[in-house]
């Protein structure tokens with residue numbers, strides 16, 4: 242280990258060469274040959290506590306007020322960042338999001354046991370909070386122990402920058418975000434603006450922003466907060482652990498998740514791995530990744546059994562947070578899919594919007610990425626891989642309120658390339674009782690009548 246003390250309970254390790262280790266306080270994003278790092282935990286240390294005791298501890302801490310353990314992430318602190326001082330934790334009590342039983346939508350599509358893990362019900366409205374609390378906490382700890390870090394920075398399709406800006410602002414650490422100009426939603430743009438981040442809107446796409454942020458982190462010492470920094474995975478992996486906990490440690494048959502840069506599916510699988518290794522669960526769910534057809538490099542590789550991978554130029558999609566052609570965590574994701582008998586599906590723009598609209602009518606309010614996952618689920622059903630009695634959890638990655646632009650366009654029948662089969666535009670009428678009553682009766686009959 243380069244600078245670490247021997248009693249560390251977690252460290253960075255090269256995926257390609259496990260003998261290459263780095264202390265978590267080292268500023269390092271990739272291994273010596275440029276490959277991905279991962280955080281590895283001292284499993285023998287963790288195994289000193291029994292599965293039953295871990296479950297009891299996690300239950301005891303959930304949603305309580307003892308700092309910082311009430312957070313869904315920090316309630317699992319020993320599995321996440323065991324060596325951090327509690328006073329350096331930057332938390333907004335992220336996690337413990339609702340596992341929504343989609344009873345009515347499920348019945349409509351022939352599934353009795355369908356659930357949505359609503360990760361968007363969070364401080365900045367997406368699952369990115371789960372990873373950012375860990376990364377920003379580690380940065381605060383490094384600054385406290387004298388490491389020179391002038392700022393934290395990320396390239397973003399919108400949600401990463403919102404999470405980074407909020408957590409950095411809470412910690413009083415400067416944040417810099419690089420966004421592709423005109424390619425993110427208004428709600429996503431205003432979050433870092435309001436939180437006081439230094440916001441750059443660049444004339445490029447996400448992959449172009451990524452190139453710039455890599456340069457400022459390498460040349461100017463700015464700390465990189467993108468998911469090639471494997472600290473974020475440590476927080477995001479709690480989503481799978483939480484799903485297990487919410488089902489009393491019984492795993493579903495299928496987990497369906499949208500993927501762009503592919504950090505989140507890697508994280509999901511990593512959480513499940515730890516649950517297995519430490520004996521908290523015994524059943525192995527299958528994992529399906531949904532991609533937008535406009536940004537589908539993983540899907541294309543899946544069709545060729547992951548034997549070849551070619552980055553693509555991602556085209557515009559309503560699922561803007563996954564408009565990524567060269568996913569950083571491709572290798573980790575393929576590994577994850579191999580361990581969990583994985584499948585990849587793709588969704589066209591109109592499939593995404595129609596499935597969102599259909600599910601929204603049953604009380605949900607889906608972001609387009611969740612729509613991608615729902616389309617993937619429908620395709621699994623059609624292929625006979627998901628059957629009526631299966632228990633399925635769809636990981637909903639963001640709150641629909643962050644993506645009202647595409648929803649509004651859909652319901653106004655103005656979304657380019659999409660026909661809008663379930664539009665519900667506001668009915669504009671004069672303030673006249675008779676006209677309102679007639680129209681009201683017709684609408685009730687049309688929508689709910691026989």
Ligand SMILES: *Cc1c(COP(=O)(O)O)cnc(C)c1O
Nearest residue numbers: 400501502503504505610638639
């Ligand atoms: C970041 C993001 C994703 C994709 O996660 P990856 O780790 O990039 O695969 C999906 N949905 C939303 C809403 C996101 O913000």
